[in-house]
Amino acid sequence: MANARPERAEGPAVRQDEPAPDSPVETLEGVGPERARRLAACGIRSLRDLAEHLPLRYEDWSSRTSFAELTDGATAVVEGKLAGFKEQASRFGPRRKIAGAWLVDEDRAALRLVWFNLRPYMRLRFAEGTRVVARGRVQRDRTGRLEMVHPELRAADNGGPGRWRAVYRLAAGIGQNLHSKLVGAALAALGDRLEGALPQELRRRAGLPPFAQALGELHFPPLAADCRTLELGRTPAHQAIALDEMFAFQVALGLDRLKAARRRALPVAAPGRLSAEFLARLPFNLTAAQHRVIADIAADLGREQRMNRMLVGDVGSGKTVVALWAALRAVESGLQAVVMTPSELLAEQHYGLFRRLCDPRAVPGALLSAAVNDGTRRRVLAGLRDGTLKLVFGTQALIQQQVRMRNLGLAVIDEQHRFGVFDRARLATLGPGAHVLLLTATPIPRSLALVLFANVDVSFLDEMPAGRCAVTTEVVAEQALERVHELVRDQLAAGAKAYYVLPRIEAEREDEAPRAAAQFAAQLRAGPLQRFPVELLHGRMRAAEKEGAMRRFRDGAARVLVATTVVEVGIDVPEATVMVVLGAERYGLAQLHQLRGRVGRSTRRSFCFLVFSPECDPQALKRLAVLVCHAAGREVAEADLTLRGPGDLLGARQSGVMPLRFARFIARTEQIAQARAWAEQWLARDPELSAAQSRGLRQAVQRMLGRGFSLSDVG
Ligand code: ADP
Ligand code: MG
Numbered sequence: 001m002a003n004a005r006p007e008r009a010e011g012p013a014v015r016q017d018e019p020a021p022d023s024p025v026e027t028l029e030g031v032g033p034e035r036a037r038r039l040a041a042c043g044i045r046s047l048r049d050l051a052e053h054l055p056l057r058y059e060d061w062s063s064r065t066s067f068a069e070l071t072d073g074a075t076a077v078v079e080g081k082l083a084g085f086k087e088q089a090s091r092f093g094p095r096r097k098i099a100g101a102w103l104v105d106e107d108r109a110a111l112r113l114v115w116f117n118l119r120p121y122m123r124l125r126f127a128e129g130t131r132v133v134a135r136g137r138v139q140r141d142r143t144g145r146l147e148m149v150h151p152e153l154r155a156a157d158n159g160g161p162g163r164w165r166a167v168y169r170l171a172a173g174i175g176q177n178l179h180s181k182l183v184g185a186a187l188a189a190l191g192d193r194l195e196g197a198l199p200q201e202l203r204r205r206a207g208l209p210p211f212a213q214a215l216g217e218l219h220f221p222p223l224a225a226d227c228r229t230l231e232l233g234r235t236p237a238h239q240a241i242a243l244d245e246m247f248a249f250q251v252a253l254g255l256d257r258l259k260a261a262r263r264r265a266l267p268v269a270a271p272g273r274l275s276a277e278f279l280a281r282l283p284f285n286l287t288a289a290q291h292r293v294i295a296d297i298a299a300d301l302g303r304e305q306r307m308n309r310m311l312v313g314d315v316g317s318g319k320t321v322v323a324l325w326a327a328l329r330a331v332e333s334g335l336q337a338v339v340m341t342p343s344e345l346l347a348e349q350h351y352g353l354f355r356r357l358c359d360p361r362a363v364p365g366a367l368l369s370a371a372v373n374d375g376t377r378r379r380v381l382a383g384l385r386d387g388t389l390k391l392v393f394g395t396q397a398l399i400q401q402q403v404r405m406r407n408l409g410l411a412v413i414d415e416q417h418r419f420g421v422f423d424r425a426r427l428a429t430l431g432p433g434a435h436v437l438l439l440t441a442t443p444i445p446r447s448l449a450l451v452l453f454a455n456v457d458v459s460f461l462d463e464m465p466a467g468r469c470a471v472t473t474e475v476v477a478e479q480a481l482e483r484v485h486e487l488v489r490d491q492l493a494a495g496a497k498a499y500y501v502l503p504r505i506e507a508e509r510e511d512e513a514p515r516a517a518a519q520f521a522a523q524l525r526a527g528p529l530q531r532f533p534v535e536l537l538h539g540r541m542r543a544a545e546k547e548g549a550m551r552r553f554r555d556g557a558a559r560v561l562v563a564t565t566v567v568e569v570g571i572d573v574p575e576a577t578v579m580v581v582l583g584a585e586r587y588g589l590a591q592l593h594q595l596r597g598r599v600g601r602s603t604r605r606s607f608c609f610l611v612f613s614p615e616c617d618p619q620a621l622k623r624l625a626v627l628v629c630h631a632a633g634r635e636v637a638e639a640d641l642t643l644r645g646p647g648d649l650l651g652a653r654q655s656g657v658m659p660l661r662f663a664r665f666i667a668r669t670e671q672i673a674q675a676r677a678w679a680e681q682w683l684a685r686d687p688e689l690s691a692a693q694s695r696g697l698r699q700a701v702q703r704m705l706g707r708g709f710s711l712s713d714v715g
Helices: 033-041 047-052 120-125 176-193 200-206 211-219 227-232 236-261 273-281 288-301 319-331 344-357 374-386 396-402 422-429 446-452 478-493 510-515 517-526 543-555 589-596 618-629 633-654 669-685 692-707
Strands: 057-060 075-090 093-104 110-115 131-140 146-155 164-167 308-313 336-341 365-368 391-395 408-413 435-440 457-461 472-477 497-501 534-537 560-563 576-582 607-612
Touching: 047 176, 047 211, 057 227, 075 110, 075 146, 164 176, 176 211, 200 236, 200 669, 211 236, 236 669, 236 692, 273 319, 288 308, 288 319, 288 435, 288 457, 308 319, 319 336, 319 344, 319 408, 319 435, 336 344, 336 396, 344 365, 344 391, 344 543, 365 374, 365 396, 391 396, 446 457, 446 633, 446 669, 472 478, 472 618, 478 497, 478 576, 478 607, 497 517, 510 517, 517 534, 517 560, 534 543, 543 560, 576 589, 589 607, 589 618, 589 633, 607 618, 618 633, 633 669
Parallel strands: 110 146, 308 435, 308 457, 336 391, 336 408, 365 391, 408 435, 472 607, 497 560, 497 576, 534 560, 576 607
Antiparallel strands: 057 164, 075 093, 075 131, 093 110, 131 146
């Protein structure tokens, strides 16, 4: 590989002899407390952070355009001698100055360079007569002559600037040049001490470059690099760091799994009367998939080791029934169970189902909600503490903050994708011997689920209850919205309910108004749906307001819910038959599928309209078409994976909470499987990560666990 040294050796020196990767950025000459604070606001605290903060894009400074070939509107790189530097007052007032200079080429042709706000350093750094390379946008001045606006200048001596110039997301007050110098200094200071997670042996066998070298190439790409490959994140260096990180992640998951396997559970007795009666009393037959999953859970509960199972099932596939069954298995063994949900409404919904299906005398249960009065709350908490209450439903927050249980046997976490996977440790405070059952509707291809959730056992609930009809899905242009309103009116008149989902809450610019929930709701009330009560729901409302709006919609006081994607989670309003998503091209397929899952929850025919905006590109339309063709979450997820590739899918999943920074560069699903296989091999050899070769790995895993994360929502 070509050398990856920073192109200029000068620049900030280092104050310390052998700084470590986690040394603070202040170790670098030129970084004091103020700059350190600014960098920290950008997530950069250590030298490693600086090295791992990758460029947003790259500029190619290698080509040269002759003055005669310049065209209006293009960005170009030109070379020449600086002449005639001049500051002058701007037309916009005496305090604003503009600066101008001339660039003179070999043929004595001249190009005017203009800066509309003064850049004093320009004059300081480059004296007149200096040969420079300038890069900037070319446009016509008022007289029609071409000039270059706000060009960036670099010295043309010593062979000129290197070919590549990385462009970063910057901390306030730190320019591209300074940032790049800091990165160069950090890389130079750390050298090989900037270790990745892959042990040398594995790395060599896979033919991957050392971690520090790969990062170096991403900041200062080799001359021969290809711009498109760089910007797509497909260079060997990108692949190397993504694999390195995925390997660390797989090891973290593997360690978590090993740790969990050593945890003992409270013994759960053989199936008894309560759980059997519950199944017998269900008003429907279980699907084959539900039977299969119940058998998985039954086997887990029969072991001494704690269950750690995740149930992956499409929206509406009937996860709740399975979870209630598992809870009853704990209760009939004399243990307690909790069912935790991300919202109060969901807790109420589950509790309602439980009350319909179970005899409260046989199973003393309670709903712990923020709304219950103090007396009730005290009674519930006391009952849970002394063990007379067996089953409690509530939000994660409420339960974790307040509840002490006498003998918790099972914790169910619904919609777990809103909750951290490594966070399960916190459950231990509720009951050290509890089995854990996680439920998620995140549509994710099996191949990915098995590696991303490698720290738990996974069961797939991949069959819908009989009698559901597929939701009729249509892709519609925004201009044709009136036709959609018409169908909504018909459905509402027939007693149904409808959702409209929009990408933003309020419009700040006029062109955003058609896709902003607040404006849209007002518009519906004024016109197309004026005969029907319309409710607004969005993420900026307080929790109680949100629940109020949702409740009015569920109970029928409102018939139309205009919302941002906050409606996505778990709510079951069977009378809803229409889902209209505006600006649909902005959402991931998985998320759209989740939204669509809000309807089609009864035997009534249901509709989903994916409304695209005028600026939607053909590629996005093609993605939307996947939903028209595929009804099952699994199929949608597979199609999404094929269309976007694993990197995009994982990148969207991160939304700031996954511990993966480089997963978006993963090009093929097999790379994830490869990382998994390496992790298993290595853990079998060095389960304590105590070997010398495991040092980088150990630190990477610690950083990952330290950051804490949840496998968040699919975007
Ligand atoms: P999810 O998996 O999205 O959490 P729910 O558990 O809320 O789905 O189930 C959706 C609806 O389907 C509920 O009204 C539930 O009672 C019903 N249901 C569950 N299992 C079956 C089944 N085997 N046959 C028919 N309806 C079922
Ligand atoms: Mg559910």
